[in-house]
Amino acid sequence: MAYLDQLDGDTYEMAAPEAMEEEAAAEPAEAETEMAAAEENVAEEVTAEEPAVAEVDPAPEAEAAAEEPAAEEAAAEASGFVAMVASADVANGEKVYKKCKACHALEDGQNRVGPHLFNVVDRDIASVDGFKYSDGLAAIDGNWTADQLSAFLTKPKDFAPGTKMSFAGLRKEEDRAAVIAYIQSAAQ
Ligand code: HEC
Numbered sequence: 238m239a240y241l242d243q244l245d246g247d248t249y250e251m252a253a254p255e256a257m258e259e260e261a262a263a264e265p266a267e268a269e270t271e272m273a274a275a276e277e278n279v280a281e282e283v284t285a286e287e288p289a290v291a292e293v294d295p296a297p298e299a300e301a302a303a304e305e306p307a308a309e310e311a312a313a314e315a316s317g318f319v320a321m322v323a324s325a326d327v328a329n330g331e332k333v334y335k336k337c338k339a340c341h342a343l344e345d346g347q348n349r350v351g352p353h354l355f356n357v358v359d360r361d362i363a364s365v366d367g368f369k370y371s372d373g374l375a376a377i378d379g380n381w382t383a384d385q386l387s388a389f390l391t392k393p394k395d396f397a398p399g400t401k402m403s404f405a406g407l408r409k410e411e412d413r414a415a416v417i418a419y420i421q422s423a424a425q
Contacts, residue, residue, distance in 0.1 A: 319383050321414035322421070330419025333412045336404070343423045351402060356424045357381050358417065373399025387413045 340350035347353045352365035361380050363370040374397045379385065389396040390413050392406040407413045 316384055318387050318410070318414065321410065322383050322418050325411070325414040325418035327415070327419050327422050329412075330415035330417070330422075333407065333416040334419050336407075337416070340402075340404075343420065354420050358383060358386065358421050358424075371397070371399050371401040373397045374402075383414075383417055386417055390416070 337351075337354070341352070341354045342349055343354055345353060345355040347355075348365065348368045352368040352370075359380050359382065362377050362385070363375045377397055381389075387410070390407045393400050393402045393404055407416065
């Protein structure tokens, strides 16, 4: 029964239940006072709709305050993800990269379990000399745009069935953007 001990530690406070939908406040009864032959029939009672009080829901996991450099203009043209990479937190990307390190070096020519990732952004897919790629990855045309990398890193086996990259994937888009930003910065 040792698990009971663990349960004791897990006291989370329940979040305050959201206010139930409140019935709209009683509408002001339309004036029934039919003033006989009121000349100015001011029928236009502006029923003031009470603006719903926006309950500011403080984002619980607002981690690092997103720094937004002047990437916004570029964002108009580029994909949203490219803009995310441009404004990503490189230091966070370095942390995320720890998951890649066992298999990938960032130095040109240093292949390990996986091919080196020097300058991988915009590199041809499966093009490192001397690295033996799976047929699955080798079959994919094109180059590693940020969007392609993001798709691959989300779930390698979905993007490239048969890939030999044994990595489940990076579920969070911000992690993918950050690691790509880091890989990019390491090549400069
Ligand atoms: C367990 C080892 C392993 C881990 C962990 C791993 N990879 Fe890979 N990666 C590989 C292998 C092996 C390949 C070659 C895949 C193939 O040929 O199908 C590869 C291929 C790639 C490619 C394609 C490169 C090219 O030349 O086309 C990219 C990009 C890549 N990995 C990025 C990453 C990133 C970023 C991470 C961490 C978030 C990561 N990998 C984690 C083993 C790994």
